[in-house]
Amino acid sequence: MKRLLSFLLSASATLTAAELPDYQPTMTVTGTLRACGNDQMSALLQRWEAGFKKFHPEVRFTGELKGTATAMYGLDLRTADFALMGRPIFPYERYGTYEHSWAYPVGIEVATGSATALHKSPAFALLVHRDNPLAQLTVRQLDGIFGAQRGGGWNALSWDESVARKTKDNLRTWSQVGVSGSLGSQPIHVYGPPNLGAGAITFFQARVMGGGAMWNENLREYADREKMIADLARDPLGIAYAPIAYATPGVRAIPLAEAADGAAVALTPATVADRSYPLHRPVYLYYTIDNEKSELSPARGDPRLKEFLRYILSRQGQADVQSDGAYLPLPPASAREQRQKLESTQSPPEHAILES
Numbered sequence: 073m074k075r076l077l078s079f080l081l082s083a084s085a086t087l088t089a090a091e092l093p094d095y096q097p098t099m100t101v102t103g104t105l106r107a108c109g110n111d112q113m114s115a116l117l118q119r120w121e122a123g124f125k126k127f128h129p130e131v132r133f134t135g136e137l138k139g140t141a142t143a144m145y146g147l148d149l150r151t152a153d154f155a156l157m158g159r160p161i162f163p164y165e166r167y168g169t170y171e172h173s174w175a176y177p178v179g180i181e182v183a184t185g186s187a188t189a190l191h192k193s194p195a196f197a198l199l200v201h202r203d204n205p206l207a208q209l210t211v212r213q214l215d216g217i218f219g220a221q222r223g224g225g226w227n228a229l230s231w232d233e234s235v236a237r238k239t240k241d242n243l244r245t246w247s248q249v250g251v252s253g254s255l256g257s258q259p260i261h262v263y264g265p266p267n268l269g270a271g272a273i274t275f276f277q278a279r280v281m282g283g284g285a286m287w288n289e290n291l292r293e294y295a296d297r298e299k300m301i302a303d304l305a306r307d308p309l310g311i312a313y314a315p316i317a318y319a320t321p322g323v324r325a326i327p328l329a330e331a332a333d334g335a336a337v338a339l340t341p342a343t344v345a346d347r348s349y350p351l352h353r354p355v356y357l358y359y360t361i362d363n364e365k366s367e368l369s370p371a372r373g374d375p376r377l378k379e380f381l382r383y384i385l386s387r388q389g390q391a392d393v394q395s396d397g398a399y400l401p402l403p404p405a406s407a408r409e410q411r412q413k414l415e416s417t418q419s420p421p422e423h424a425i426l427e428s
Contacts, residue, residue, distance in 0.1 A: 089394050091404045095386035101128040101376045107135035108146030109156035112191050113355065116183070116399055117156065119392040124383045131376070144168060147177055147360050153377050155358045158185065158193040160278060163226050164271030173362035175420040176228055178373065180410050182384050183393045184400040185353035187316070187344035192398040194315035195344045196276060196351040197325040199301065201308045206251055208327045208336035211350050214280045216243030217260055217311065218288050225283030226273050235282025242288075246309070255308065259290075263300050263312035266293040275353055276313060313351075345400045355399060357381065361420065372417055385411050 101124075107117060114137050121133045135152055140159060146152025148168030161179065169177045185193025198214065200206055209217075220242060224233040243249055247256035264287075268274060273283050294300035297318045304310045305322025316325060316339055327336035328350045343349035361372045371378065383389045390401040402410065 089387055089390040089401050092385070092387040092390055092407055095127065095383045095388045097127050097379065098382065099375060099379055100130075101379050102130040103376065104132040104134055105154065105377060105380060106146070106152045107133060107137065107154055107156065108152035109137055109143030109154075109358075110140045110158045110355070111137040112158060112193075113137065113156045113399075116393065116396045119395060120380075120384055120389060123388050123392050124380055127383070128379075143358065144177070147358065150364060153359065153374055154380075156182075157356045157358060159275050159353070160356065161228075161358065162268075162272045163229055166229055169360050170229065170422070172360065172366045173368055174422050175361055175368065176422060177358045177360050178413070179356045179358045180381055180385075180414055181354040181402060181406060182357045182381075182410075183355045183390075184344065184347065184402060184406075185355055186398045186400065187339065187341040189398040190315055190317050193353040193355050194317065195339055195349060195353055196313045197316040197319065197339050198328060198351075199304060199312050199314060199319060199323045199325055201304065201310060202322055202324050203308055204251070204255070204324075205253070206246070206249065206326055208329060209249060210329045210332055210334075211280055212331070213243060213249055214313075214328075215282070216241055217249070218262055218264065218276075218291070218313075219281045219284055220286040220288055222281075222284040222286040225277075225281060226285070227283055232283060235284060244288075258309050261292065261307055261310040262288045262290060263292045263294060263304055263310055265297070265300075265314075266295050267291075276351075279351065341400075345403075347403055347406065357384070368420070368423075378414060381414050382411070385414070 125131060140157045143155035143157045144161065144165040147155050166176055185195060187195055198209060221237060221239045223236050224231050225235040244260055246258055246260055277283060297314050300312055301314065301318045301320055301323060304312050305320055319325060325339055327338045329336040330350050337343050337349045339349050344352045359373050359377055361368060363369050385407050390407065393399050393401045
């Protein structure tokens, strides 16, 4: 079965890359591009570098990938031209580059995280005890289960009150998510990784809770995911989110729907690759759009780096992702959206207050 899934995923990824446009250089790139950030993307970056050098043999790449947590320091201190990250930037990480020119760093999605591989930005599965009859959940129900009353949520450094919700929106018993019988009247026991503290909004918080920081008051926090799943396998009332690689025979994954009127989608390599599974996770390349004088550059970023990104978002660059074997290529529509973002010359939205 694993071999069949691997074959189907490889075939799907190959077809995805084939639908993208070929890379056509728009300039000759020389000099050095400096990288920092996610060490798990090191092998993938080497593939991109080798492919890019076939078109630009005089370009050099330097830098050390020491982890996503170190990524933004390279941009803040101007010791790197780009930062690879396995997650979106936390709000507090935006301050360093924001102070340069009142413009957030630009984030371009360069791949989709893995369906199954740990430490490769894997999709999140919703896991329950194997005997739990729950059939499916929606993203909004996840908010009701894992979140709590809140006044809003963080969108970059902006406070968004449109995602506020009240206590009545909490879902605390199994009957509230459609489970009947003796289990229905029982409380939902919520399991999850430890909270990261102020200023760190995780992917799950951003995607499910609108950037909110108020969690279910009875959240059981685990630094050890294996212990969390072992405890969940002994708790018929429990639910947890974690990469599917942590699942054991004592638990099972629940299909997720984007909305109540949408189809529930199971977490598989194919549904993560095509992004129909709601809790897939993108991976990013971030860069700044100002120069060393903190002035916005006319090209909205280093032209050499943007040329490298055009390669990454091309058929060849996404074929490199497919060859990596862990990360997944962008769906064609997502790649097209990222190319449009890359080519945008619009004034950063943060500058509206300066220009008014």
